[in-house]
Amino acid sequence: MIPENQLMTMPNDQYIDFRSDTVTRPTPAMRQAMMQADVGDDVWGEDPTVIELEQVLAARAGMQAGLFMPSGTQSNLVALLTHCARGDEYIVGQQAHTYKYEGGGAAVLGGIQPQPLNMTAFGGLDLDEVEQAIKPDDCHFARTRLLCLENTVHGKVLPLDYIEQARELTDEHGLLLHLDGARIFNAVVKLGCELQEITRHVHTISICLSKGLGAPVGSVLLGPQTFINQARRWRKVTGGGMRQAGILAAAGLHALDHHIQRLADDHRRAADLAGHLMKAGFELDQPQTNMLFINSGQLPRQALASWLDDHGIKADCLGRDSIRLVTHLDISDADIARAGEVFTAFMRAHRL
Ligand SMILES: *Cc1c(COP(=O)(O)O)cnc(C)c1O
Numbered sequence: 647m648i649p650e651n652q653l654m655t656m657p658n659d660q661y662i663d664f665r666s667d668t669v670t671r672p673t674p675a676m677r678q679a680m681m682q683a684d685v686g687d688d689v690w691g692e693d694p695t696v697i698e699l700e701q702v703l704a705a706r707a708g709m710q711a712g713l714f715m716p717s718g719t720q721s722n723l724v725a726l727l728t729h730c731a732r733g734d735e736y737i738v739g740q741q742a743h744t745y746k747y748e749g750g751g752a753a754v755l756g757g758i759q760p761q762p763l764n765m766t767a768f769g770g771l772d773l774d775e776v777e778q779a780i781k782p783d784d785c786h787f788a789r790t791r792l793l794c795l796e797n798t799v800h801g802k803v804l805p806l807d808y809i810e811q812a813r814e815l816t817d818e819h820g821l822l823l824h825l826d827g828a829r830i831f832n833a834v835v836k837l838g839c840e841l842q843e844i845t846r847h848v849h850t851i852s853i854c855l856s857k858g859l860g861a862p863v864g865s866v867l868l869g870p871q872t873f874i875n876q877a878r879r880w881r882k883v884t885g886g887g888m889r890q891a892g893i894l895a896a897a898g899l900h901a902l903d904h905h906i907q908r909l910a911d912d913h914r915r916a917a918d919l920a921g922h923l924m925k926a927g928f929e930l931d932q933p934q935t936n937m938l939f940i941n942s943g944q945l946p947r948q949a950l951a952s953w954l955d956d957h958g959i960k961a962d963c964l965g966r967d968s969i970r971l972v973t974h975l976d977i978s979d980a981d982i983a984r985a986g987e988v989f990t991a992f993m994r995a996h997r998l
Contacts, residue, residue, distance in 0.1 A: 662960070662984065662985055664961045664970075664971040664977070665960050665970075665972065666857075666972050666974075668857055669974070669976065670858075670860040672860065672897055673860065675900065676904075682896070683895070685891075685892035687889050688887070688888055689887040689889060695896050695899065696892050696895040698899060699714055699896075700713060702899065703868060703902065704868050707851060708841075708842040710869070712867065712868045712874065713866065713868075713881060714864060714888075716864065716865075716888065717863070718743075718826075718854040718856075720865070720884060721852035722743070722826055723755065723880075724877050724880045724884060725852055726752040726758055726792070726824070728873060728876045729824060729850070729873075730791045731791075732756065732758070733757060733789060734789045735760070735790050736761065736793070737776055737793045738761065738762055739762065740764055740765060742799070761788075761790070763779060765799070768804065768805065769800055769802040769804060770808050771795070773811055776812075780819050793812060793816050793823050794826060795825050795826070795848075796828070797825055797827055797830055803934050806844065812847070823847070823848045825848040825850070825851040828854040829854065829858060830851065831853075831909055833935070835910050835913070845868070849873075852867050853866050855901055860901055866898070912975075913936055915982045916935065916938050916973045919971065919986060920933050922987075923940060925990070927998060929944075936973045937970060937971070937972050939968040940969040940971070941968060942965070942968055945998070953988070953995075954992075958988075
């Protein structure tokens with residue numbers, strides 16, 4: 647239990663920020679790498695650092711080519727615009743980022759219809775339900791083109807054999823399989839596998855550099871060369887053609903070299919925090935990677951949100967039933983210990 651005088655309101659820069667792994671700031675070494683980057687005009691295909699990032703990541707994923715983009719939202723959107731035409735449809739999870747959290751971009755900009763399905767407990771889609779949702783070739787229906795999965799999904803790792811089965815299904819029906827791999831390296835580190843062991847099952851993947859990897863900006867879309875050539879056009883159309891983007895790509899290259907294995911620390915810290923929270927009496931599942939969700943249905947959520955804010959902790963308390971906490975590059979062991987104390991003190995203060 648921390649003494650009351652240490653539970654005072656914190657200055658803003660001392661908040662422990664568990665809202666997302668997007669809040670990380672570039673490290674001094676990353677800034678150094680950015681400062682020294684060789685650059686050129688990437689819309690002309692002349693930025694050596696962007697080209698290197700695309701090639702390095704494509705090689706790791708066993709894909710032919712890559713395309714650097716400002717955000718994961720744009721990378722997924724460009725993937726959908728490239729795979730699907732107007733009147734096509736993609737099958738996707740109700741809570742998937744590509745359906746729920748990207749402003750409906752595929753429909754807004756591409757005339758592409760989502761077919762959302764409920765997600766299973768492990769974050770995938772039931773493959774029988776997927777099969778039933780595939781529309782027959784009939785002018786009444788949109789043309790089902792693509793299945794879109796997410797990994798990790800709400801902090802959970804899709805099992806490798808599930809992705810393999812999903813690919814068998816899409817092959818059987820002539821569909822494409824796109825993976826929103828915003829946090830794919832969390833899955834790689836958790837499974838202790840190579841990136842290729844996941845990516846060999848999908849046609850295309852989008853990977854974020856600005857989540858747990860700690861780059862300030864950037865995502866890379868990977869796939870076959872012909873796909874990437876077309877995607878390059880859609881990137882320009884959607885305003886994502888950047889010029890001397892090597893400055894940003896250098897941060898991504900630095901992250902690939904230095905910030906992948908350390909994701910295991912984020913996972914361990916999430917597990918440590920979960921331990922503190924369970925001990926304090928909160929309800930939650932054991933986290934698989936860097937995200938944990940407190941079941942907040944029975945909690946005085948408003949009081950908890952203010953308590954956290956008063957005691958220097960930022961968390962995503964927006965959900966109706968859960969509070970999300972995410973560990974990342976800027977969360978230390980000491981932060982976990984302190985957060986454990988603040989949450990425990992809340993339970994005591996409220997006699998919960
Ligand atoms: C963050 C995220 C994205 C892309 O987000 P941007 O903020 O646009 O980079 C896509 N999918 C998932 C699962 C994400 O968490």
